Amino acid sequence: MDISKKTIDWEIEKVLTGKPKKLYDAANHISSAGGKRLRPILCLLACESLNGKTNNALKSAISLELMHTFSLIHDDIMDHDELRRNVKTVHVLYGEPTAILAGDLLFSKAFELCDPKATKILAHASVDLCEGQELDMEFEERTFVSEREYVEMIKKKTASLFEASTAMGAVLAGGSEKQVRAFSEYGQNLGMAFQIYDDLLDLLADEKKLGKPVFSDIAEGKKTLIVVRAMESLRGMERDRLAKLLHKTKKSKKETDEIFKLLKESGAIEYAKQKSRGYINNAKKSLEKIPDSKAKDELLRIADFVVEREF
Numbered sequence: 001m002d003i004s005k006k007t008i009d010w011e012i013e014k015v016l017t018g019k020p021k022k023l024y025d026a027a028n029h030i031s032s033a034g035g036k037r038l039r040p041i042l043c044l045l046a047c048e049s050l051n052g053k054t055n056n057a058l059k060s061a062i063s064l065e066l067m068h069t070f071s072l073i074h075d076d077i078m079d080h081d082e083l084r085r086n087v088k089t090v091h092v093l094y095g096e097p098t099a100i101l102a103g104d105l106l107f108s109k110a111f112e113l114c115d116p117k118a119t120k121i122l123a124h125a126s127v128d129l130c131e132g133q134e135l136d137m138e139f140e141e142r143t144f145v146s147e148r149e150y151v152e153m154i155k156k157k158t159a160s161l162f163e164a165s166t167a168m169g170a171v172l173a174g175g176s177e178k179q180v181r182a183f184s185e186y187g188q189n190l191g192m193a194f195q196i197y198d199d200l201l202d203l204l205a206d207e208k209k210l211g212k213p214v215f216s217d218i219a220e221g222k223k224t225l226i227v228v229r230a231m232e233s234l235r236g237m238e239r240d241r242l243a244k245l246l247h248k249t250k251k252s253k254k255e256t257d258e259i260f261k262l263l264k265e266s267g268a269i270e271y272a273k274q275k276s277r278g279y280i281n282n283a284k285k286s287l288e289k290i291p292d293s294k295a296k297d298e299l300l301r302i303a304d305f306v307v308e309r310e311f
Helices: 005-015 021-032 038-049 052-080 091-096 096-113 119-139 147-172 178-205 226-235 236-247 253-265 268-286 294-306
Strands: none
Touching: 005 021, 005 038, 005 052, 005 268, 021 091, 021 147, 038 052, 038 147, 038 178, 038 294, 052 091, 052 096, 052 119, 052 147, 052 294, 091 096, 091 226, 119 147, 147 178, 147 236, 178 226, 178 253, 178 268, 178 294, 226 236, 226 253, 226 268, 268 294
């Protein structure tokens, strides 16, 4: 089977066509606006790397994208975000009640599609997603969050679904326990790097390329690795000033510029870049014992892509 975004998009559109039309349109809104489809592609590449039949893994791969989209819709509601992938968010366009139902529909469809051999992996990832989201919201109310706490949060909120993607692909290919573990490690490290790099993009990217307003994490009080590291590195008046600025619910352009200056001078931005590259190196290392193939080469290329996305 051709592992392409076009194939995945076509399958998603089939799954998300139904009645009531408004509900299915809402569920398909973010997917139809674009997206890299990384999670289903990772699943299919992991399967192909172990000589599995990707046709048999396609529905499970689609279930990962549906689970991801479910989390985005509910995340946007909780964060009151108005843009996602350069279009209005689902709750803004269709209202919160329909947006909640759309997310629930996607969640249910994910399990409907998933192969029984992989359902437990998907279920574990969905539990982690919820736990990670709650931690993320709890951290917004705190002045100080440790790097260890941040790492645990993104391991659940972001990396869990990446890990599930590659683990599911390996399981559906009939991989050995060691091979499944190797792909799990690859996916988890890839997801960790992906989230840290997203933290960087929120500060440094072009808004049109990012698909949502820059500095949105700072505006919402999110404790990204950059903020966590800066609060650990700064001392005295500078740390107090950063804490005060971050705590404000509404920030002026002058204040966000000051926040950026403090984050940069603390060395936290460069630190985050190094950490994301470190996770990518670990991801690539985990595949060393997997036989060489075009699919494996593509997985290594994706690892590089994660930390080479444009600022």
